[in-house]
Every structure is written in C-alpha cells, then in structure tokens.
Amino acid sequence: MPTIQAQNVNHPDHQENLNSEKYNWIRDAVLAALPAWDSSDSIDFAELETRVHRYLQEKNVPSALFPKPGSVRWYTKAVQLDLEAKGEIERLPNQSPIRLRRGNA
Numbered sequence: 001m002p003t004i005q006a007q008n009v010n011h012p013d014h015q016e017n018l019n020s021e022k023y024n025w026i027r028d029a030v031l032a033a034l035p036a037w038d039s040s041d042s043i044d045f046a047e048l049e050t051r052v053h054r055y056l057q058e059k060n061v062p063s064a065l066f067p068k069p070g071s072v073r074w075y076t077k078a079v080q081l082d083l084e085a086k087g088e089i090e091r092l093p094n095q096s097p098i099r100l101r102r103g104n105a
Contacts, residue, residue: 006078007085016078022065026079029055034089035101042092042099045080052076078086 002020033051035041043051051095053072064074080100083089 006082009079009084009091010081012085016082018075018078018082022075023079023082025056025059025061025065026052026075027083030076030079030083030089037090037102037104039101042095044097044099044100045077046097048100049073049076049082067075 003017004020004023005015005025006018008014008016016101029052030048032055033048035045049060049072056066056072080089083103084091087103089100092099
C-alpha cells in the first residue's frame with residue numbers, strides 16, 4: 001500500500017503515514033471546499049467535513065475506501081494539518097472554532 005508522510009502543523013517533529021489513495025481524495029476535496037486565500041471568506045472544520053463528505057459522494061468514491069465511522073473525519077483532520085504545515089491552506093488567527101481557507105503557497 002503506497003503511503004504519504006503527512007506533517008502536522010501543531011507537532012512539526014511528528015509525521016503520520018497515510019494511505020496515499022485516501023490522502024489524495026481528501027486533499028482534492030479539502031482544496032475544492034475551501035475559499036481562496038485572497039477571499040475574506042472562510043469555513044470552520046464542521047463545514048469542511050460536510051463539504052468533504054459531499055465531494056466524495058459526488059465523485060462516487062467507493063464507501064469501502066472509508067469503511068469505519070469517523071474515518072473521513074479523521075482523514076480530513078490529518079490532511080488539514082498536513083496542508084497547513086505545507087502552506088497550502090491556512091488557519092485564520094484568533095478564531096474559535098478554527099476557520100480555514102486556501103493558503104497563498
């Protein structure tokens with residue numbers, strides 16, 4: 001099984017080995033869901049998760065790829081943290097709950 005070493009913006013010394021097929025589906029979904037970096041718009045994680053689920057359904061991703069309850073949520077969070085670490089998405093400062101948009105990278 002091919003894997004991707006995902007980074008974690010909150011723990012720079014930690015990397016997680018993720019299934020590359022799952023990672024790529026979730027990455028595409030996250031980037032499609034988030035507003036552009038030059039937009040004043042952003043979404044919270046709950047909305048991001050909803051949009052990721054919708055994207056996967058619209059793209060007819062087999063449910064067997066994410067068979068366990070919560071696996072899409074877990075992968076969404078792991079990919080979110082990796083994309084933040086790489087600068088592809090950003091967390092807006094001083095927001096609770098966190099709000100996200102695409103980065104300027």
